[in-house]
Amino acid sequence: MDIIKSPTGRVVKTLTGYQAFIPDPLPPKFEWNDALVTTLSRADHVLGMLAREGVRLPNPHLLMRPFIAREAVLSSKIEGTQATLGEILAQEAGIQVDRNPDDIREVLNYIVALEYGVKRLKDLPLCLRLLKEIHENLMQGVRGAHATPGEFRRSQNWIGSPGCTLNTAKYVPPTPEELMNCLSSFEKFLHFKTLPPLIHIAMCHYQFEAIHPFLDGNGRMGRLLITLLLIERKVLPTPVLYLSAFFEATRDEYYRQLYNVSSNGTWNDWILYFLHGVTIQASDVLSRAERINTLIVDWQIQVGQSEGVAHLIVKQLAVNPYITAKKASETLGVAFTTAQRAITKLENLGILSQISKGKRDRVYCATSILCILEEPTKISEAGLN
Numbered sequence: 001m002d003i004i005k006s007p008t009g010r011v012v013k014t015l016t017g018y019q020a021f022i023p024d025p026l027p028p029k030f031e032w033n034d035a036l037v038t039t040l041s042r043a044d045h046v047l048g049m050l051a052r053e054g055v056r057l058p059n060p061h062l063l064m065r066p067f068i069a070r071e072a073v074l075s076s077k078i079e080g081t082q083a084t085l086g087e088i089l090a091q092e093a094g095i096q097v098d099r100n101p102d103d104i105r106e107v108l109n110y111i112v113a114l115e116y117g118v119k120r121l122k123d124l125p126l127c128l129r130l131l132k133e134i135h136e137n138l139m140q141g142v143r144g145a146h147a148t149p150g151e152f153r154r155s156q157n158w159i160g161s162p163g164c165t166l167n168t169a170k171y172v173p174p175t176p177e178e179l180m181n182c183l184s185s186f187e188k189f190l191h192f193k194t195l196p197p198l199i200h201i202a203m204c205h206y207q208f209e210a211i212h213p214f215l216d217g218n219g220r221m222g223r224l225l226i227t228l229l230l231i232e233r234k235v236l237p238t239p240v241l242y243l244s245a246f247f248e249a250t251r252d253e254y255y256r257q258l259y260n261v262s263s264n265g266t267w268n269d270w271i272l273y274f275l276h277g278v279t280i281q282a283s284d285v286l287s288r289a290e291r292i293n294t295l296i297v298d299w300q301i302q303v304g305q306s307e308g309v310a311h312l313i314v315k316q317l318a319v320n321p322y323i324t325a326k327k328a329s330e331t332l333g334v335a336f337t338t339a340q341r342a343i344t345k346l347e348n349l350g351i352l353s354q355i356s357k358g359k360r361d362r363v364y365c366a367t368s369i370l371c372i373l374e375e376p377t378k379i380s381e382a383g384l385n
Helices: 034-056 060-078 085-092 101-120 128-139 176-190 197-211 218-232 244-249 251-264 267-303 308-317 325-332 336-348 367-374
Strands: 009-013 019-023 322-324 363-365
Touching: 019 176, 019 197, 034 197, 034 267, 060 085, 060 101, 060 218, 060 244, 060 267, 060 367, 085 101, 085 322, 085 367, 101 128, 101 218, 128 218, 176 197, 197 218, 197 251, 197 267, 244 251, 244 267, 251 267, 267 308, 267 336, 267 367, 308 322, 308 325, 308 336, 322 325, 325 336, 336 363
Parallel strands: none
Antiparallel strands: 009 019, 322 363
8 A cells, every 4th residue: 555654544564464544533633724714615505596596497307317317327437337428318217228237226226225314314314324324325237236235344445556465455444343443434424514515525535445345336325425415405496506527527536636645634625625626516507407497498389388298208208308109198198199299299399309211210309409418517617727
């Protein structure tokens, strides 16, 4: 392991010769300087706008669904999964896609795990038990399922380049013997309320990744934790902010910042980076949601209230821009021919485009919405390279 000595934890040498890092319990010491105060204020302001405007949008719950899918795709992409947002949305619409089923399942599991966690928060506070339940949903039936879904690890894991060993790894998290002590302190800090919520969440995310409590899925679990803490701390009413897009767009910086906290104690740098991400992603989600909602409203005006089925299909496009006559028929409880006529009307208006070949099992897409969802995250305003 590269870390020799750290101001944020201790390095222990095991009986088998490798070294592991044991992070100190939170909260740490950090500096309340002008940069931190200003950046926190900006992040809180933009997040407040998202919380207010998000619930004012006519279809906040409809609009949330494709953003959850987007988060799942980008969080899984950081871990090497190749499925695209278009493929996931197409799959959810009942359309066969040409992609490794394992990749699709991993992303869909992320969606299931997030929705499960949000639902469970109504009955159970964030705790080790809930984290294990979410992990079980995340890892069920996918690569890494051998890694005891829903159970904390009982053996050593490590982080490094492919092919590295425990002795050559860049970072080795706590040993199995130290793990539960670390997790017990972490669980207590989950309910620590004397810090501003965003700073508390930034610290929780770092600590979870430093502990690396599961054999697999720690990156995705750590990003799910951010969303769940935002809801539990009542920063946001629903899961509308996701940082995976920011972490994916700045992947090298993300790993560097996490590592530097462990090796050099650079808490301020990590918190500033995290807050930049919150500011960017809150603005990003709000912009995309507003543009999608504007399209839906405009299309409903074009279709007219009298066209009942076409009007309902337009509403469904906010949930998923992919549609087939069969899916519309099942979802809306209308005849296949009725659904097809409504889709043809939307195609003639330029709202839908047929993306499949041939006349059987035709697949349509509201490409304007898909383009908004698939736009890369712009990070220039964060002052990051």
